[in-house]
Amino acid sequence: MTASSKMTSSTTLLSLFMKEDEEGRNKKTTTSTTLESLLMKERRNWVDLPPELTTSILLRLSLTDILDNAQKVCKEWRRICKDPSMWRKINTRDCLMYNFDFVSMCRHIVDLSQGGLLEINVDEHFLSDSLLSYITDRSRNLRSLGLGMCFPRVTKLGVVNAIAKIPLLETLEVTHSCIKLDLKAIGHACPQLKTLKLNSLGRLGPASDKYDSNVLDDMGPLECDDDALAIAESMPKLHHLQLMANRLTNTGLNAILDGCPHLEHLTQVFQD
Template sequence: MASSSSSPSPSPSPTAMKEGDYYPNWAELPPELTSSILHRLGAIEIVETARRVCRSWRRVCKDPSMWRKIDMRNLGDHGDMYYEKLCRHAVDLSQGELVEIDIWHFGSDSLLSYVADSSSNLRSLKVAQCHEITSEGLIEAAAKLPFLEELEVSYCSLSEESLKVIGQSCPNLKTLKKNCVGYRRPRDECDDVALAIAETMPGLRHLQLFGDRLTDAGLNAILDGCPNLEHLDLRQCFNVDLVGDLEKRCLERVRVVRRPNDSVHDYPFDATVNDVSSSDDGDPYGLSDVDILSEDEFYYDDLSEYASDNSDFDPYEYYY
């Protein structure tokens, strides 16, 4: 016998709009709220996309306060010149209010000069893996940035003499990050960077020298020349032997110390250590006299197998 009850009516779609529901128009958000949302995007996304969405967003994106901080990184989608053009446009939009800029994986001396000429109130300049930026370009830019408080030059060309000039040009410098590839072997000691810092940057509070070649003497010079130091990062500085009196002095003077062998989990770059192990202390590449063949041995002993079936075999023909 069929049931007398009727089948239940289908449930309304969860996406169906009910009477009285209100879906806000993103274009009508208050400018300060739109600005807060767009700040969560990078400078590249704002220039390329967000400012093209609607007129209200475009107005917000043209506000100089949106461009007080610029973070631009070439992730390989386009060539360097494309990102230089975007960066210059972003600097123009700041209308002189830029206080912090990060440039990664692209850039040139001319771009750095453009930033410095347009942003005399800049407080923070970070350049990383910018192989077209030279020591001369950094010196020229620093001379125009007297209020600079934070400088990063990681995996970039910067001589020790240039570092001195920058220290003299930027008396308000409080943070310096000069990072490079760490070498465990071959052992190479050099305190030039440490001495330049100690001589010209007495106001430093934060110093990161990841992978530097300084020795205990260089570290002592920094402790003498930078009395206000609060944070010191010496990770992969394998020439520093942080024990005994030096360790005690360092820990008494500096609030936070990252040691040469500390974890690199929070380091933003590739932290692979160059470690050319050697089985023979006389050769940095691990080759002994036994491993190196003379020219005669190379051509005639190693290639003799090719001549076994042909008495006319010429070993030089094998290569040419």
Template sequence: MDPPPHPSDEFRNWLELPRDLTKSILLRLGAVEILTSAQMVCSPWRKLCKDPSMWRTVHMCKPLSHWDISDLEKMCRQAVDRSCGQLVDICIKYFGDDELLMHIADSSSQLKRLRLVSVYDISDEGLSEVAAKLPLLEELDITLCCSLSKEALKAMGRCCPHLKSFKYNEKGYRTPYMECNEVALAIAENMPRLRHLQLFGNNLTNDGLQAILDGCPHLESLDLRQCFSVKLTGNLERRCAQQIKNLRLPHDSTDDYEFGAELDGYGSFDDDYPSGSSDIDHLSHSDYYEFSDGSNFSDLYDSDYDYDDYYDRNQNVNYGDFYLD
């Protein structure tokens, strides 16, 4: 009988995995994890983590309260820079401003999906300028952000003619505090190719809904949950049923809505999301990263630095503090 295999024989050498398989594994990590840990494992991983194709999608959407806002913005910029113009999908949450958004637009002419969640420092002017640089944009999600004027939304529609999906989600209210169709009219007049529209918590009325149905003839799905100024009756109700394949009504369940949707008696609901956090991570094309406390990994990121030699000399170094939960 053959002797049992030695325990050491049961372990695979991760460095021997095919490159495509290693890439697939690393793509399942967040950008912060890549920046602070994965790319420091060994030279081959570090080289792979610098491949622009690793950064076609950049999602910084998880709450990471232990990160400083300025660090998150630096990491986002570095992730965008690493894509070398190949970025097609980005999501940022709890941080960001006009300057960061402009950097994304200037570096990402191929961008097709932009998602902004709880980003309160983006202005009408900033969004309008960015729109002109994103002619290929197909999906736009603006959720729980600062209120934008109809002019900014018109600019997005005019400058992004391929826009097929638009989400403009606000806080819901138990009773309508004001009826306004500015957003609805901006959509109806400037986004004719829309197929999917979500207006959670919007204060449009039946007139605004009618305008959307007229101006967006290709619309397939429409989410009007907590749009309590809309009263679907008669001809409008029949038209929605005929034209829209997937319709969510104002009083429909919000159980599958990914954000807090509880209403209070005064017309607002609690925002349970902390400030400053995310799921994405990164190094800049210059391979230099300085944290808000003044520390940095610049010696590790030096392109001429022998990381394998560093690792051999520092096997007892604990990198646990740099891993994400």
């Protein structure tokens, strides 16, 4: 097809769209759109987009895409990717490249946030007491914390010490936990806590032989009301509570209902 035939075809197609618009909506076209102007729109330089729009687009990428690709496209994108506003919310659970140095990446992202980090979810594959301490030392305004627990790298004392540094915390989610957290200490350290989600592994079976005695000492029994009583005593502002694989009794449940008057949603899944 020649350039002339392409032009004729495109012009005809454009005229059909203009005719349909005029007949269907009863509007008059006051300007003519040429093929050249359409091509110019197709070739629009993304660097010319408003910074806030570019930021909105880049925020939809994964962490590894931003750090490994987007920030290397041009100077403007690199400037945007290094802006602290890009790093208010972080979810490392979306990163599936297990050969990546996640610990270094997570530390780098926390540094980029410059203390403005508000929400972070950390995957259990690389979480440790050391990394958790690094995050909370530099993110005192943190409002939401999601932890995938992996032992023995994460301990009960490590969690309590880290959470004590973020008193503005409103949401705490702990998954795959096989230790008994000090919920009373956590509640007193975070008086604004409104959402608590605990997904426990429950009592370990024969596979627990791979843990040493120091770690086993950190793992408490789950078939009691200790967690419920700690929540009732120290978390009066809770609105949402989720307890998975927890063997609390009716006594513990009633204590929660009495001690958390603002509770709106309670999800409880018992462990057999």
